[in-house]
Amino acid sequence: xxxxxxxxxxxxxxxxxxxxxxxxxxxxxxxxxxxxxxxxxxxxxxxxxxxxxxxxxxxxxxxxxxxxxxxxxxxxxxxxxxxxxxxxxxxxxxxxxxxxxxxxxxxxxxxxxxxxxxxxxxxx
Numbered sequence: 030x031x032x033x034x035x036x037x038x039x040x041x042x043x044x045x046x047x048x049x050x051x052x053x054x055x056x057x058x059x060x061x062x063x064x065x066x067x068x069x070x071x072x073x074x075x076x077x078x079x080x081x082x083x084x085x086x087x088x089x090x091x092x093x094x095x096x097x098x099x100x101x102x103x104x105x106x107x108x109x110x111x112x113x114x115x116x117x118x119x120x121x122x123x124x125x126x127x128x129x130x131x132x133x134x135x136x137x138x139x140x141x142x143x144x145x146x147x148x149x150x151x152x153x
């Protein structure tokens with residue numbers, strides 16, 4: 030069982046930056062593929078970024094590539110999402126997810142555990 034707790038959301042002006050954190054419980058954090066998804070009101074949950082436990086390989090949605098950076102600290106059981114050059118379209122609830130099962134990393138149903146989410150609001 031893994032519990033995830035996100036933090037770091039808030040209100041920021043367009044062009045600004047935020048760093049989200051996701052702290053995980055459990056002793057096998059490094060074995061999990063960790064991802065961030067987001068969901069805006071009235072829209073489906075969408076993939077943002079993923080980082081693999083082994084080797085730290087990363088992959089991003091086209092909409093955030095070059096602006097967001099996902100990283101992890103296995104010693105602290107924490108994954109981060111550094112968000113720069115934020116746009117109004119980035120406004121959403123951001124959710125951390127952990128998965129070990131086989132599946133496409135960009136699909137929400139490939140993840141076994143989810144956090145409660147943290148709200149990011151970007152104003153113009």
